[in-house]
Amino acid sequence: MTRGASRWRGVARSLFSRPSGAIGATLVLAHVALAVASPWIVPYDFKAISAAMILDAPSVAHWLGTDQLGRDVLTRTAMGGRQAIVVTAIATPLAVAWGGILGIWLGLAGGRLDDVLMRVVDAFLSLPWILKMLLIIVTFGAGIGVLVPTLAFFYGIPVIRIARAATHGVVARDYVLAARARGHGRPAIILREILPNVLDALMVEGAMRWSWMLLAFSSLSFLGFGVSPPTPDWGLMIADARSFMAIAPWAGLAPVVALSSLIVGINLAADALAKALGVDRAAAPVH
């Protein structure tokens, strides 16, 4: 598949040649690199508490100051994305995969099943996501084993719509008709004729879902339903530092900047990816 490889090289080149793509992708890659390498490069132990250094201002020893337990904010911020990135990086492809396959299937099959399932999807989307997720977490607990499938399930639902809409643009094409006329079965048509043509839309959608999922994960932590202390996590750190915002803004600011820079980075990169792939994101429905 040399042609395919060269297309992706072209897309990557086009992605990095746009300012939004270059900035976004750099931010994302930097965050991922930091998440991987942080345990070895951070200056302090993330759970070392010190009664003598509670809410110290930034200094040479603690560049970003210390938190309410005297822990180093730089260390905790650097490591605070690890859980979020790992969980969402596993859940996003899962969400895109199941939502994408079901959406393509419905788009191709149409008929009653399509009508019924899409109304179910509508109903699901009309409920606030946080209620549905809290219900599951309260029932099953907040481990990674619960969070990953929960996020993947809920964030796959809007993907169904995107994949179905993208499929509708393809099923009417003569090459799908030609495949039907040859006698190919539905799985072969989905895999070979439709998937390559809706993959672009799904990839952009996946990037967007990733940033939404990060936000959701951090929100859960913030509410106390995600990562449990003393593991450092941005959502948790923001929640802890919230009460001291007036006297020690550094403790809250650092995780906020970290989380927003990653989300902004993903959004910028997704936007540039959409342009590089030729997918019109302005025309895509947003959920």
Place this chain on the structure above:
Amino acid sequence: MGEPPLIQVSALRVGFASRSGRVVEVLRGVDLEVRRGETVGIVGESGSGKSTLLLAAMGYLKRGLRTIEGSARFDGTDLLSLPRHELERIRGRRLALIPQNSGQSLTPNLRIEAQVAEVLRLHGTRPAGQNRERVRELLAQVRLPDPDAIARRYPHELSGGQQQRVAIAMALAGEPEALLLDEPTTGLDVTTQAHVLDLLSDLAAQLGTTMVYVSHDLGAIARVCARVAVMYGGEIVLDGDARRVLVEPAHPYARGLLASIPRLAGGALPAALEGRPPEPGGAGPGCAFADRCALAIDACRTTRPALAARPDGTLARCLRPDAVADLAPRAGARAAPDASTHDRGQALALSRLAVSYARQGLVDQLLGRPAGGPRTVDGIDLALREGEAVALVGESGSGKSTILKAIAGLVPRADGTIALGDGIALAPDVARRGPGELRAVQLVFQNPDESLNPRHDVATILAQPLGLYFGLSGEALRRRSVELLEQVRLGAHYLDRLPAQLSGGEKQRVAIARAFAAAPRVVLCDEVTSALDVSVQAAVLALLDALRRDSGTTFVFVSHDLAVVRAIADRVAVLYQGRICELGPVGAVYASPSHPYTEALMAAVLDPVPGARPRLLADDVQESAPPAQGCPFQRRCHRRVGDICATDAPPAREAGDGHVIRCHIPVEELRALQRAEAPGHGRR
């Protein structure tokens, strides 16, 4: 020559900057002068720059294009350097454009009256109080029946031909000195096209309006224009009187182009122009046509010829114009219809085939009744012998593509049977057909851009049928794929190309190779050449004919182009509203088209002969549904005999040699009528 030209394009070079920063020239130094009252046609194949030239003549360049050099003057003013507000005073008022697809250029939510009146408000020459009458006057001028009723309608309530007339009326609203037409009849049916062209040529004569007419269709140009310019590779290669350019062109490309057009009177396969036109910016230092030219000498590849005057008054861009006359007219290599197919076995039989798109209502469903209303396609009886090529001909909405889809099992049939030669009945739904039946029937679609998956390279495209029907993989798959590519005159190096990297003709060859990969018994071709340029079309037609001869495959061609059908088919079935009007050997049907509809259809065909004037027999109303009973053509027929046409289905009358005509008038009488009233009929 005293008066300065109305439109004067001089040394115009237009281009865009490519990704690598190189300037790609779309127009490479075009000179064109149009005097007041002249009608000039610009012909060329896709990518020749003809539309860019036309738009530049009204001071417009598409996004990304810019002027490198030269000017486009209108009455002395260079429009390309004119500020926008001054352009707006000229466009629409003194210079009007009629675009190709007028149905899409009309606003769908405004009545026709409002749209025409809007142009009058902007560019009208009379007081606003008279706008109402003026709208009706304009609609009458473009020969719309009952202008009052038309003015109150919305665009979707008009047929394609009527929409095109409204666009013409809007262009005429400002009483412009010059009309620019961009493929104004492309996409219209033959009979409708003949009517619109008739109108345009009358308008030119009555109003003395200057016209510049861009088209790929030499027949349409011949009908309207007195002067013709031929474009190739972004430059004008021949410019002169239509009688000279269309009969004895002094340029090898123009000659090749003329030869590649199938003629109604001909019957032979047209001669193909080998090679492909240069991509924009791809022409070398020499003549753009040198690579495809039979007369090319070494100088042609190094020296770019200038547009020079010839003794016959035309301007030609050729280094060896005197040699052009000696170019042997290469006749197509097609023998007469194979007589030997007569004793061959049957390949495909349609019997009483009917298709209905009408939806079953709830009451019908409960009572188990079929859907009401006349069927879209009905009573199709057709038997094809092995190796035979039968064409289904008709205008849009005649049901010809529906019949193909029913054979392929993509459209449910309401009635009738479809059987392969040895009596194997084909299931109505393709999903219920066995592997052997699937393999036996293959489809080639109209537009290869649509029928080839843009994400698959050629190897993957060919691997689909080869893997599905023969289980080929690895080296065997590759070997067979290369064999197929060679069969369609493409090489092994095409295997790893994507459709976007192929030209239109190459894509269609790949689509044909994919159909032949199944080693089918019957190949269904749906307008397979209508998306291609004429010179490419000729090559694809020759390829299909050769494949048929070599493989003995049976072909069903669907086409709206009567000349193409004449060149490629053995027998022809003329369809109107999903019913067969006339069926017979190509020679017999074309020599004496007897059914009134066939007669009207044939008379409307445009051959690229200067002064040819198609006869307008039936009106150009489009019907959306067949009549409930009687003859399908009853409402438009110019030979309607009376109530019997509306009540009884016409009988099938034999005219010998399998030639069948379905009409209430006996064949002899029909022919006598034709002879009596059409003295000019001898032109065919």
